Amino acid sequence: MNLTLQVWRQGKPDKKDGNNFTPGGDGKIVPYEVKNISPDMSFLEMLDELNEDLLRKGEDPVAFDHDCREGICGMCSLYINGQPHGPETGTTACQLHMRSFKDGDTIYIEPWRAKAFPVVKDLVVDRTAFDRIMSAGGYVSVNTGVNVDANEIPIPKSIADEAFNVAACIGCGACVAACKNASAMLFVSAKVSQLALLPQGKTERKERVEKMVAQMDAEGFGACTNTGACSAECPKEIPLSSIARMNREYYGAKVTSKNA
Amino acid sequence: MQLDSKIPDGPLAEKWNRHKFDIKLVNPANKRKYDVIVVGTGLAGGAAAASLAELGYNVKAFCFQDSPRRAHSIAAQGGINAAKNYQNDGDSVFRLFYDTVKGGDYRSREANVHRLAEVSVNIIDQCVAQGVPFAREYGGLLDNRSFGGAQVSRTFYARGQTGQQLLLGAYSALSRQVESGKVKMYTRSEMLDLVVVDGKARGIVTRNLITGDIESHSAHAVLLCTGGYGNVFFLSTNAMGSNSSAAWRAHRKGALFANPCYTQIHPTCIPVSGGHQSKLTLMSESLRNDGRVWVPKSKEDAEKVRTGQLKPNNIEEKDRDYYLETKYPAFGNLVPRDVASRNAKMVCDEGRGVNKEGQAVFLDFRDAIQRDGKDVISAKYGNLFQMYEKITAENPYEVPMKIYPAVHYTMGGLWVDYNLMTTIPGCYALGEANFSDHGANRLGASALMQGLADGYFVIPYTVGDYLARMPYDKVPADHPEFKKAEQEVAARIKKFANRVDGTKTVDEFHKDLGKIMWEYCGMARNKEGLEKAKGMIQKLRADFHANVKVVGDGNGLNQTLEKAMRVDDFMELGELMVDDALNRSESCGGHFREESQTEEGEAKRDDENFSYVAAWEYKGENQQAVLHKEELEFENVKLTQRSYK
Numbered sequence: 073m074n075l076t077l078q079v080w081r082q083g084k085p086d087k088k089d090g091n092n093f094t095p096g097g098d099g100k101i102v103p104y105e106v107k108n109i110s111p112d113m114s115f116l117e118m119l120d121e122l123n124e125d126l127l128r129k130g131e132d133p134v135a136f137d138h139d140c141r142e143g144i145c146g147m148c149s150l151y152i153n154g155q156p157h158g159p160e161t162g163t164t165a166c167q168l169h170m171r172s173f174k175d176g177d178t179i180y181i182e183p184w185r186a187k188a189f190p191v192v193k194d195l196v197v198d199r200t201a202f203d204r205i206m207s208a209g210g211y212v213s214v215n216t217g218v219n220v221d222a223n224e225i226p227i228p229k230s231i232a233d234e235a236f237n238v239a240a241c242i243g244c245g246a247c248v249a250a251c252k253n254a255s256a257m258l259f260v261s262a263k264v265s266q267l268a269l270l271p272q273g274k275t276e277r278k279e280r281v282e283k284m285v286a287q288m289d290a291e292g293f294g295a296c297t298n299t300g301a302c303s304a305e306c307p308k309e310i311p312l313s314s315i316a317r318m319n320r321e322y323y324g325a326k327v328t329s330k331n332a
Numbered sequence: 333m334q335l336d337s338k339i340p341d342g343p344l345a346e347k348w349n350r351h352k353f354d355i356k357l358v359n360p361a362n363k364r365k366y367d368v369i370v371v372g373t374g375l376a377g378g379a380a381a382a383s384l385a386e387l388g389y390n391v392k393a394f395c396f397q398d399s400p401r402r403a404h405s406i407a408a409q410g411g412i413n414a415a416k417n418y419q420n421d422g423d424s425v426f427r428l429f430y431d432t433v434k435g436g437d438y439r440s441r442e443a444n445v446h447r448l449a450e451v452s453v454n455i456i457d458q459c460v461a462q463g464v465p466f467a468r469e470y471g472g473l474l475d476n477r478s479f480g481g482a483q484v485s486r487t488f489y490a491r492g493q494t495g496q497q498l499l500l501g502a503y504s505a506l507s508r509q510v511e512s513g514k515v516k517m518y519t520r521s522e523m524l525d526l527v528v529v530d531g532k533a534r535g536i537v538t539r540n541l542i543t544g545d546i547e548s549h550s551a552h553a554v555l556l557c558t559g560g561y562g563n564v565f566f567l568s569t570n571a572m573g574s575n576s577s578a579a580w581r582a583h584r585k586g587a588l589f590a591n592p593c594y595t596q597i598h599p600t601c602i603p604v605s606g607g608h609q610s611k612l613t614l615m616s617e618s619l620r621n622d623g624r625v626w627v628p629k630s631k632e633d634a635e636k637v638r639t640g641q642l643k644p645n646n647i648e649e650k651d652r653d654y655y656l657e658t659k660y661p662a663f664g665n666l667v668p669r670d671v672a673s674r675n676a677k678m679v680c681d682e683g684r685g686v687n688k689e690g691q692a693v694f695l696d697f698r699d700a701i702q703r704d705g706k707d708v709i710s711a712k713y714g715n716l717f718q719m720y721e722k723i724t725a726e727n728p729y730e731v732p733m734k735i736y737p738a739v740h741y742t743m744g745g746l747w748v749d750y751n752l753m754t755t756i757p758g759c760y761a762l763g764e765a766n767f768s769d770h771g772a773n774r775l776g777a778s779a780l781m782q783g784l785a786d787g788y789f790v791i792p793y794t795v796g797d798y799l800a801r802m803p804y805d806k807v808p809a810d811h812p813e814f815k816k817a818e819q820e821v822a823a824r825i826k827k828f829a830n831r832v833d834g835t836k837t838v839d840e841f842h843k844d845l846g847k848i849m850w851e852y853c854g855m856a857r858n859k860e861g862l863e864k865a866k867g868m869i870q871k872l873r874a875d876f877h878a879n880v881k882v883v884g885d886g887n888g889l890n891q892t893l894e895k896a897m898r899v900d901d902f903m904e905l906g907e908l909m910v911d912d913a914l915n916r917s918e919s920c921g922g923h924f925r926e927e928s929q930t931e932e933g934e935a936k937r938d939d940e941n942f943s944y945v946a947a948w949e950y951k952g953e954n955q956q957a958v959l960h961k962e963e964l965e966f967e968n969v970k971l972t973q974r975s976y977k
Contacts, residue, residue: 085542093602102463112605114723120610124839127892130832132883135891137398139571141611142721144496145402160722167722193889200519203399211504212463216383216788218454219461223418226472236465236490237726239497273461 073109073175077122079134080182086190087161088198091292093187101179101180111171115158116141118170119181132194136195143167143307146242148256149249150195151182156305164244164307184245186254187224188292199245201291203260208287209280210263212272225271235269238262245301248312253294258302260288261318262310268321278325285322335588335947335962338749339443345425348447350794351750356800363388367551368795370535371523371578373400373781376497376763377504377557379787385514386505387792390800392549393506393515394538396522396573396894401503402560404571405783408495409616409716410479411487412780414452419476423484427450430786430969432778435481435668436743436771437921437937438971439591441946441964443750444768452781456488458788462501466490479776480617481668481976489776492616492715496778502787515818521547522894523578523870524824525817526554526585526759533582533759533805533892537817539825541894546818546885548809552802553758553795556582560764562595562744564902564909565854566846568739569614575898576905577748579765587754588947588960590747590767592905593913596774596922597855598740600673602723603692612738613723615716616694617776620665622709623701623733627684627693629653634684644686644694644732655679662977670773670922671976673737677855678911680736687734696732707785714872737855740778741920743770744912747947749961750795753788755947758798762786767945772921825886828896834881838895841876842902843879845869849906853913858926862914866907868884870954873903908957909946915959918942930973939971 082099098192106122113121115139123133128141130137143164152158158168171252173179181195227235239262247258264281267273296315303312340351341569358366370381373394373395381393395403428449435733456474460466467475467489490497509515518538525537527548535550561576562568583589592854600615628634629651636642655675657664665672676693679685687694701709706729710717723733746754746761748768753760763783770778807814852865876899884890918938919928928936945962950977 088735089496110606110608113608114610117608117610120839121608127837127881127883132882133892135889139397139402139573140404140407141572142407142569142613144407144493145397145404145571146399147397147402154669162718167719167723169722196889199398203401203507203510203517203519206401206504207507211508212461213508214458214461214505215386216379216458216505216792221455222416222456222460222466223473225460227468228472229468229470232465232468232472235463239465239490239500240493242496243399266465267463270463270465272461281604282420 073111073170073173074105074107075109075173076178077104077106078178078180079104081134081194082191083193084278085192088190088289088292090290093190093292096191109170111169114141114166115152115168115169115170116166120300130287134195135193141166144242146244149184149197149244151184154239155178156184156249157307162307162309184249185296186248186293188254188256189245189248202243202245204291205256205260205287206263209276209283214275227270236265238314239266241306241310244263244307246294246305246307249304250301251294252299252301253297255296255302256288256293257296257315257318258306258310260284261314264318264321265314268317274329277321278328281318281321282325282329333755333949333960335747335960336749337441337962338751338752339441344446345443347405347443348450355793358796358800360388364390366390366799367392367806368800369549369551369554370394370557371536371555372403372559373506374405374556374557374559374716374763375499375502375783376401376765377555378403378506378760379784380557380791381515382502382505383788383792384489384795385509385512388514391509391515392518392551394521396520396541397850398519400506400517400519403499404514404574405499405780407571408780409492409614410618411477411489411494411777412455412498413486413777414456414488414781415449415486416453416456418474419485419830421484427484428452428486429616431482432769432775433771433969434974435773435775436944437773437935437974438771438939438966438969439768439920439964440771442898442966442968448769448782448785451785454789455781455784459501464490464501465499477618477621478666480620480666480672481775489618492713495780498784499854518902519884524581526582527813527817528585528756529807529811532757535809535814537821541820542889544823548814548818549810550807550814552799553760554745555760555762555791556765556791557762558765560745561902561905562739562742564845564906565739565849566842567604567609567612569598569612570955572611575901577898577901579761580901580905582746582754582756582759584950585756586736587756587759588747589744589908590876590945590947590948591744591912592909592948593631593853593916593923594743594772594921595739596669596741596743597673597737599669599676599737600695600735601738602720603618603687603734603736604689614738614740615720615733615735617669617950619695619713619716622712623665623697624654624699625656625693625695626652626654627679627686631683634686637686638688638690645698655789657957660976667976668773668775669832673855674924676737692734692736694732695735697728698732700731706848741774743767743772747945751797752791753794753798760791760795762791772923784891793819824897825893827892828880828882831880831882835879837881838892838899841872841880842899844872845899845903845906848872849909853910856924857913857924859914859917863911866910869903869910870909876900876903911957912948915946916942937973
């Protein structure tokens, strides 16, 4: 296959300070031709080919994030033809294969676009906002040590399975990139739901949801208007119902909150 | 150099408890006076950083990824072993210990392995307390499955994403400590040197991968939790960024490197499909619980399968060779990884491979689907089947999977004593980065167990013993040793930066190295090939230094430059792997020397001459490394020829 790639190149980083955002300013779409692409290649292997070509010509390769290349680390973050992770549903960019495209196609490749995810270079963005939201409350407060025997906490299979479905979030940020408001509700609700469903997380459920939502707002993510693009584009198919669950958790917390 | 493993006295089952009582403690109020650096945030590093911070130490944690949650532990699929005996099938701490020592082909330390088996039960309790959603039965209790090399069901799992869920557990504990201020997290930071002051590890020099800044970080102890070195082979199941540089830089500073030739080739991976391939994808070993491994009995049928004239489903039962079930009736498809891999290679070498390249065998679920129904199989392995279909465009519910062995894990690593300390005082190695628990072959579901054991339940005790003897004084980060290390790092970056006149890219060199390693130091090795490989690597390395092409400098994000420095270290390590494989003229576990096999073609150990840990000392660039031996003593397990028949 021969393809035309239209790739976002940006040298100067965007700047973000809380809710304030300044774009780098020098970003633009640059066209590249790639030839003899095998349909068995992954999308990232196709980009490897482009970068090897650029290197041989002495040009700066396209910077992009990737690591495990098996769809689980959440590092890859490409906006392909207007969709996070490209056209296949339930698939990360690294698990997208070139057989999903046709010879002669033009493919647009851009970074995640959100105020809370400033571009570092080319297709690389800064997602540390997610880590800060997790630090705000995405855990059960137990220290390492001798805890009760694991089978002392029986959990019905249906609950365990439901918790697992949301725990499968890989923190890639596709939900934010897909959302017209750049909202992080699906990401935050996945963790809030997992821990609200499980008995281990019940003690802190009110405090947790309040803190995580407060941090989410402080990072400059947008509000949720229930469009559902996040869930539709999520490579792990986190259900939209987890946002409903988080809203319920949040209102429940606010009723009795000291921070109301 | 005399290697002292510091194994405590006393009966095997009491060693760890006694040791915990005998070692020194740091007073709770004094813990805040000590700084600890943790490099790597996978299961070992994430667990260690969180646990040490909970105790009160000041922790600085580093990872090269954009978030600690991305460490490659996340990709582990199958499960984690623990001697809970929830299934009432005869499991015990001693049985897990015994299986692990045997599975490692009697090349690991008894005392370390027993400790691992002891704390395995605490790990499950800890993870459940954190909210890790393990698989459960309808009654709400934890479910188990069995894995290779064991005849009991002791593997806990979370669908096919056990590593992810355990890592997210450790990451959440770490996040909690970041919030409390006890952990300072440095993401997108790569350790490029270890700093040793007055014979003790006192810090590291890092490069900020975004700004390119070279930074010094001082501490009282340094923990390397940096994973394995499988990417020496270029193609492996490791993440693209997984590298050996932190461990290798410590090795160059005096930490001995143990058993580098012990590499694990995992039997169930998706076969290579072309030269463009950047990595290999594992299909969890748990699939061997229900999948049956086979190839056609005749070469003719295999040839027809390869060319597409014969569909695997049309091959009759009598014409199929379920070679693992026939050869190893007791363990069948669940033989340990090294045995399964070697047998796959054998049948393919006989010309019975089943993909275009002749380098694949079938893993067939037809019988399991007929027996249990598609729904049951889908509930167990759905995500793996889906992943397989995405990569290969074939539906494993309808046609058998094709699999082939691939480099997956490295049992070798930095030499550590019982306390997990390397030969540099104050420098520790945890998880896959050390050599200690898996001998010459790791059993399935034991890597997660070891990473978490080291991080949650071993290092919090043993590092205290060291720190309790240390003065509180900090070494300033502008100490001459730090300055010197910074200058060396800067010089090295300069050496690889802006090499537009180079003739070959970093990846091209890396692929060449991988081919040499796979060909001569892969699933089967012999003296002649290894000697040839050593010369080839030396030549390749010289060529790499003279002709590698790198665009751009070190003053900002430069992924090619990062890779160049990692490949530089892989080249030196590759040569040491070959040295080690040459020295060990016996076969054991994942290390198969063709000169040393039984009449049936199984690995033949030589306990009389090789029952030792080979620990190598770095002597300088282009100098021959020097071998030191730690003799292994077996007081509780009788050494036998490993048999899974």
